[in-house]
């Protein structure tokens with residue numbers, strides 16, 4: 001444990017040298033986006049799959065960059081990547097069980113680290129990330145791309161300009177029909193993601209929904225999450241999908257799915273606001289992160305985007321969110337959307353990360369945000385297990401949650 005990492009600036013880097021650990025679906029799709037950001041080099045890549053590492057290295061050289069160092073000698077070879085002295089930032093895009101061990105090792109080896117969602121899966125893991133970030137003075141960043149989505153950033157600017165009045169309620173979710181991918185023999189390495197549905201019953205992917213809503217409510221910058229209560233529906237969707245699609249004798253028939261299809265959580269903040277979180281990847285439905293915000297002046301709801309703000313709107317009729325495009329964040333006006341998937345938010349996130357590292361600014365997202373947004377993973381499992389009993393959020397900031405400090409609604413650097 002050491003002093004707080006809140007508002008602590010990166011040392012300035014002329015070039016940000018990135019080591020990527022995990023070049024499966026996500027890591028391989030982020031690799032060209034790192035290369036597209038000005039001032040970023042990829043100096044090393046690691047995956048237990050040598051094929052994946054070779055493909056990733058080729059993608060780097062095909063883009064005209066020097067070949068990165070390659071690590072594929074087993075599941076601990078990432079440690080060797082992290083010992084290199086030409087890596088400033090490690091990007092971890094491996095299965096969830098590896099996120100915390102890899103992030104801890106990165107920081108202990110003097111690297112800042114960006115972790116895919118969630119940063120950790122137990123409260124102990126999250127505290128260890130906080131302790132280690134403080135002790136090593138390295139940043140641990142939940143790379144929450146949805147925080148950089150255009151609608152979320154526009155709503156955040158509007159909140160900060162006072163358009164919603166007093167913020168009262170927000171909803172976020174990960175509602176994504178993953179059944180086909182979960183049962184694919186080739187998509188997730190070793191089919192790691194379905195395995196979680198045989199072990200835990202809770203919100204297994206809270207950060208996409210919570211990150212943006214936490215920003216609307218200035219969580220860790222004036223307010224804090226206090227307690228959570230969660231309920232899960234029966235677990236039926238994956239078993240039904242298996243019945244319909246998997247042949248008799250397939251190994252999946254030995255599995256028992258315990259993760260209730262929908263997990264719904266309510267979180268209360270210190271200021272009394274309420275956040276609703278939802279998670280469902282096991283049932284047919286179009287994609288949604290809900291992304292809703294209610295204030296004393298009106299409401300925003302996404303999927304599809306619609307708005308109702310007094311005095312502009314009246315008569316129970318939704319208004320057109322496109323009319324508020326002037327409120328777009330400067331990253332979307334001047335940088336975005338940029339290349340890559342997810343509507344361009346992945347690139348925006350990496351652009352901003354590299355900008356803060358090159359200019360020597362504090363990161364938009366620190367270890368306290370990373371731990372707070374990831375905590376509903378473990379806390380919802382605990383609440384569901386205890387018949388929806390309220391479970392307290394740890395205060396990862398150690399009492400500093402009222403301290404204003406930089407966040408996702410960044411001003412444009414001079």
Ligand SMILES: NC(=O)c1ccc[n+]([C@@H]2O[C@H](COP(=O)([O-])OP(=O)(O)OC[C@H]3O[C@@H](n4cnc5c(N)ncnc54)[C@H](O)[C@@H]3O)[C@@H](O)[C@H]2O)c1
Nearest residue numbers: 022023024025026027047048049075093094095116188189
């Ligand atoms: N933010 C987003 O929008 C987004 C989108 C997709 C996935 N993700 C996250 O990205 C992560 C990876 O997901 P994915 O879909 O790419 O899964 P994947 O299975 O395609 O990729 C994981 C990779 O990690 C490698 N790996 C496993 N153990 C390793 C180890 N010990 N050392 C080195 N490599 C190891 C695997 O070989 C595989 O290539 C997950 O945390 C997932 O939740 C985030």
